Amino acid sequence: MDGKMEANIPSCCLKAQAFPIDPVVGANCHATVVSGWFSDTVGKSKYFNNPMWPGEAHSLKVEQILFKEKSEYQEVLVFESATFGKVLVLYGILQLTEKDECAYQEMIAHLPLCSIESPKKVLVVGGGDGGVLREVSRHSSVELIDICEIDKMVIDVGKRFFPELAVGFEDPRVHLHVGDALEFIRNTPKGKYDAIIVDSSDPVGPAQGLVERPFFEMLARALRPGGVLCNMAESMWLHTHLIEDMITTCRHIFKGSVHYAWTSVPTYPSGVIGFILCSTDGLPVNFKVPVNPIEKLEGALKHHRELRFYNSQMHRAAFALPSFVKREVNCL
């Protein structure tokens, strides 16, 4: 998929379409939406020479395009899909759908927070839609939730189109910092946080710096001894090399434990997303067994809305890795 591909996008369509859409912003107004279907491959081809999921595409039927604008950092697209609710697309890459966001948000938040006793200070990197905040706020022990999101438009779009996620911003414990996460963490006092959750987008566009060694070093410094990091870590079916590199880097930097977990998210490439979980030197953390089970936290199951995906069985199961993954990422 090289430059040639863009030129070859036909004027007709990607998917046959019996029901014409009636968009606010105009049909086919976005390179990823052609004749009523959004497809992550076309979007990607605009930005990548070396796509992260070549040879496959996942497509969603678009009922209505709700928002499309270029922020300072990336293109932001929101559409109403036929069967997955509203969808947020950044940089041409699908970020979340209302139907399956529960899997990602609940797992990325509770895998780290249920692995330690009484987390108090939490930092969320990225996550401007508010979904991770919504989940963190289920934990009554938490006193401070810092969030550092680089793109204000993502926050505004979240509040306008995804109220079930943006509700996370309403918690008085949340402190919003709009800016560069590298800069923010560089200025964070050493050992400030019990847990850091990195809800970044794929390592292209504004998130490029968030997969490199200096970033992980700063994260480790910002955590207290025995503090935990949960970082989005791609697909075990597609990116074992990236995952292996990330695990190797983290094993050098984090002197506690380093583990890989995964879960099912239908609208992400290959239908899964992974997480890397690390702890700093200090009280040992056994991520595989939640010591702070969500079922025992008062009110946590119902906070804002019922938990849809996460529970303690899913927590433990997330660390079971297929045999080829164990071999390829050297993670037994």
Place this chain on the structure above:
Amino acid sequence: MDGKMEANIPSCCLKAQAFPIDPVVGANCHATVVSGWFSDTVGKSKYFNNPMWPGEAHSLKVEQILFKEKSEYQEVLVFESATFGKVLVLYGILQLTEKDECAYQEMIAHLPLCSIESPKKVLVVGGGDGGVLREVSRHSSVELIDICEIDKMVIDVGKRFFPELAVGFEDPRVHLHVGDALEFIRNTPKGKYDAIIVDSSDPVGPAQGLVERPFFEMLARALRPGGVLCNMAESMWLHTHLIEDMITTCRHIFKGSVHYAWTSVPTYPSGVIGFILCSTDGLPVNFKVPVNPIEKLEGALKHHRELRFYNSQMHRAAFALPSFVKREVNCL
């Protein structure tokens, strides 16, 4: 997606395509392959008025179409994909790819067979590609493997294009019966099998009878007391009603335990596939804890080829269900 859609499939393309394919059988010779991309939605629209995964599509880039013929029962298509190896499509629905078949074949075979001590007689329903046989044959306790596949063309195509799966037929314990599974099981002596694995396609086309109550009653009859069934059972993200119905039916018929398990298969709709596991009245079976762990079976890990997906941790993890699934299918 109704009849209108078929008429509206444009002559141009579903996916922009920079590298023209050089097919054996001709480009665009199949309704599911347009301009070099296979898509499961288009295929479906030919057969369904009520598709099983409306509003979404998964597409694979086609390098070369290798086989396309109509058998007595269904259309059989094989193509070489760009990044998932060779792909088998029956009735317009993707059945397997070389890249991720390991997940499905290993889980559907070892979830039941590792849940009982020393399985001896095993029946495979469907599975004409041979992949499930390959996995069953890892179990040295097994003395007889009956397979009943309705469509001989699937077997022939497997042997020609998928030797890594069809190798399963080479085991002398395998006895092939080409014919209708309902008929075959009706004539099976009561209590013959220790385990039955139903590797059917979706409940359209030739597999339609394999989701109904009389079929499950016959399966239960063909199992010995404390014998086990593993039946393909759709996607927890898309088909909770179907799954709930299936669980209710099985709870009426199977007097032992009934459980739902799932795993990740990237090229199946929503990226997952489920299994229903049932045992007949007799020695109780706790499916969640393998009593016959694959790691302890001599030679099982390397038989024909290394296990790529299944291991005892994955076995236990497969039974962890997201909270919404527990609620919706009434399976705690």
